[in-house]
Amino acid sequence: MSNGSAPLAATRKAVSRSRPKGVAIGRMQLAAWHIAILAVVFGVWYALTTPGIVDAAYANRIAFFFGRPLQVVKVVIDWFVSGKIYPHLAITLWETLLAFAIGSVMGLGVGLWLALSPTASAIAEPYITAMNAMPRVILAPIFAVWFGLGVLSKVALGVTLVFFIVFFNVYQGVKEVSPVVLANARMLGASRQQLLRSIYLPSATSWVFSSLHTSVGMAFVGAVVGEYLGSAKGVGYLILQAEGVFDINTVIAGIVVLTIFALLLDFVVTKIEARLLVWRPRTAQTESL
Amino acid sequence: MASAAPAQARARALAFERVTCAFAGKGGERYTAVSDTSFVVGDGEFVSVVGPTGCGKSTLLNVAAGLLAPSSGRALVDGEPLSGINRRAGYMFQADALMPWRSALGNVSAGLQFRGMARDAAAARAREWLARVGLAGFENRYPHQLSGGMRKRVALAQMLILDPGILLMDEPFSALDIQTRQLMENELLELWSSNRKSVLFITHDLEEAISLSDRVVVLSAGPGTHPIGEFAIDLPRPRDVAEIRLSPRFVELHEAIWHVLKSEVLKGYAQGKR
Known part of the structure; x- marks a missing residue:
């Protein structure tokens, strides 16, 4: 964040009333953070378990313990369908x-x-x-x-x-x-x-x-x-x-x-x-x- | 006794006979809140009890309500010794005593429901009483949605709907601002005069006591509170609590009672500081 180094008092002042107390970012920004964290987790998970991105031997071993995100999604969809x-x-x-x-x-x-x-x-x-x-x-x-x-x-x-x-x-x-x-x-x-x-x-x-x-x-x-x-x-x-x-x-x-x-x-x-x-x-x- | 009121010709609604209340304090010490107190409230009489803060006024009221059994002595209701809850009395508390989970209507009709009245009938009566205390249209509000003055009105209606012969009031308006308070005092007088109940009204506010009452009882500072003076208030009725404060007779009475009360207030203050 660009204003990460701004003094706390200054950041507080900019807080709008619709936000929860003490939260220094807006609603949209908050949602963006939530999605970004989820995406990063899935991204890392996907990368580590896909042969080609990571060496195949490691990828398969990791996949044995953690599964593969796309497979997991497929199972969930399959269950409901x-x-x-x-x-x-x-x-x-x-x-x-x-x-x-x-x-x-x-x-x-x-x-x-x-x-x-x-x-x-x-x-x-x-x-x-x-x-x-x-x-x-x-x-x-x-x-x-x-x-x-x-x-x-x-x-x-x-x-x-x-x-x-x-x-x-x-x-x-x-x-x-x-x-x-x-x-x-x-x-x-x-x-x-x-x-x-x-x-x-x-x-x-x-x-x-x-x-x-x-x-x-x-x-x-x-x-x-x-x-x-x-x-x-x-x-x-x-x-x-x-x-x-x-x-x-x-x-x-x-x-x-x-x-x-x-x-x-x-x-x-x-x-x-x-x-x-x-x-x-x-x-x-x-x-x- | 300074200028004691004339003996009551009328029947006694409520009488304290040598009531003493002692509590077990910290470290096994006994704390005597009220000591050897006797006085009466005549039928249809409005009696105020004034005294320094923390002198045991509420203790006396709880004895009259039957919520507290005195250590010695007794309370008489219509000449009968009181045991258990005083069924003839309505009690208005200093603190908020409304049930927060019931609406204004539910709170006012509670007493009738406890007495076995059908829900609809009780609600209809409660609606009337809410209108009488100026809260028509607020039936479905919960206590937290009402202002302090409105909550007091609900409490007043809650008490009066049961038509008790004796009203026990423990600094009921002390938490209100002065304007609301005078409005409520006038309303109380109006409701009271239409159907003269016997009232025992506790307050630390001498002006409130004089402007409302037929008689004022002054209590000494605690511990071991007892009455040290009784004053008949011969101001004409109907009264307006705001206007009557300006009358010369009011000022005279205020001076006379304050003369007795002042030293006790100072004593109470000194004790509070210790």
Whole structure:
């Protein structure tokens, strides 16, 4: 960049209001950088794995470990054109959804219960800590034995990952309910049950939503890892199959597809979040009349 | 006692009988916030309590609300000892107490819903009350989309919709700018005069206390706060809070009460500095 050596203060001054704070380049420039980095990565990858650009012996060896970008793209396109990927994707997304839903509901329930019952919380505390500290991915083989190689064992793994994120958020959320709001609701005549419904639950839910990105991501991780460790369907299974025959192009194609869908999920979550948390104050909000 | 108010001929809506509140402080020390406090609020009477900041005014109010049980002594509501939440009272808090996840309408109708009224009926009543506090058209706004004054109006409607016999108000307007505050004070007086509730109004602002009340109770500086004076405010009603401040009688009363309050404020200030 030509102005790279300009003093920071001067660069800051030139920043327009539409940019994120502290970013010294424009929107178009930012997009250009994003694309350029991607292009460089693909370019280097392509160059290193193409005989003729690099010595053929090296190129083939590198391609064995890293695959070839054009082959990867071909596999991805082939999957979607032939439709071969859809049942696997559907399974993986279904597992993600189930793991997320079940884990969230369980986390919400247990979180509310323990936060509102100090005795139960004190009794459960060491076990919660231990289970949270445990690397839970290691439970996958046990779940495979319990629930078989189908959808259930992946959901179970995802649930153990999602549960703790939601649980800790809800627990915190209930503990941090404003005492004034609580006292006010009591003065307005709320019974214990109504306090739960009208104060604790909405407050806790808002914390669940704030952890939505992490928990959806974790549900996805649970599904894919579960599939990878033993299954008959799913994107993780495709990767496992390809790895078995050293088809590195397909492995990487699987990773690319998973990444794209993780991004899509994240996008959907952002949209849902914006709709459900309308009551949340945002800084510098303007009226839309 | 300086110029104590005449004994109430009317019934007592709320009475404190030798109320003492002590809290366990740091290192096992006991902190006595309120000590041996007795006074009454007559039926339909507007009583203000003034005192230096941090003297335990809110503690007294929480006792009256039933949110806090006194260490000794008792609070009486309509002659009955209070235990648990005071069902006859509405409470307006100093801090924002609206539920941020409910719209203005949802907040105002909350109390009715807690009492088992159907959602539609409660919403209709809430709509009326929002209009009465000047917030027609703001039903669907969330608290963060309202100004400080509007939030106070919502809180006022939220309390009044339940038609409580006793209003407990804890410096409700202290966070507002002076113009909004006087508007709100006038509105409060208007709403109050149409349907005389018993009011216990806590404030550290002597002018606010005098311009609103029938009687002003002065509290000493903490710890061990207790009443040190009661003054009947014989200003004519209806009042305009901005205009009444200019009347000679107001100035007289202000001087008399300030004479008692000043030394306590200085004491409170000295303690705060330590």
